[in-house]
Amino acid sequence: MRAGLLGAGHIARALAEGWHSTTVVSGARPELFVYDPVDERARALAGDFAARACTTPAELAGLCDAVVLAMRPADVAGALAALAPALGDTAVVSVAATVPLAALLGGLPPGARVARVMPNVAAAVRQGVFLLVPGTLSAGQMDEVAGLFGLAGMVVEVSEEEFDAATAVAGCGPGFTALFVEALAEAGEAGGLPPELARRLAIGGVAGSAALLARDGDPVALRRAIATPGGMTAEGVDVLEARDLRGALAAAVAASVARARRTP
Secondary structure, three states: OEEEEEOOOHHHHHHHHHHOOOOOOHHHOOEEEEEOOOHHHHHHHHHHOOOEEOOOHHHHHHHOOEEEEOOOHHHHHHHHHHHHHHOOOOEEEEOOOOOOHHHHHHOOOOOOOEEEEEOOHHHHHOOEEEEEEOOOOOHHHHHHHHHHHHOOEEEEEOOHHHHHHHHHHHHOHHHHHHHHHHHHHHHHHHOOOOHHHHHHHHHHHHHHHHHHHHHHOOHHHHHHHHOOOOOHHHHHHHHHHHOOHHHHHHHHHHHHHHHHOOOO
């Protein structure tokens, strides 16, 4: 598949890294093209991942089966206008969280093939979660796009009505988790651990828990197995419950959803 990245920032780099990981069979890796208004950034990404840097969005569209809009929501309208003259049957996949399908289709010619995907940065290590709204993709394009993102993680099809809440959990979740690890490491330091050791232990504990949860799929069972009555974990969990960790996370997700629904 010939995949284009319109934008060469953090998400574009994470996707490229996942798609071109040494653990991906070479024949499955997409042929990659990239355009960015900052030419040096496009050339840098292209050089790192054996991609071709394009000189215009129209050139990118003409060379690719699918173009990923990897940019800030505020820049999407301009990108669509630049793509439109050369789009043809090329699929357009937007990873801009706050731009709905109607806005994407409104900026492109009638009959355009458009989808939304919300990635997260774990794509770089092939552990991404990709929320896919198929939009107006053909069945064949849907399979190609799902296969492309599936190289870098798990693809979950959702409706557009579910997209914002799903993004707050899967897309924002890594940021919430990073804050938790940061705070856990700081708590370890306060308990007398050297900073580097506290950080390593916090990261290792969360990574191991995530692996178990991915295998078994039951956070309640894992919590109950670890937090035996009268033990250290149970004491700490009781404090987190008393301090309303659940309420804090619910408020964080609600705030993220509200931001997604505001005009960019």
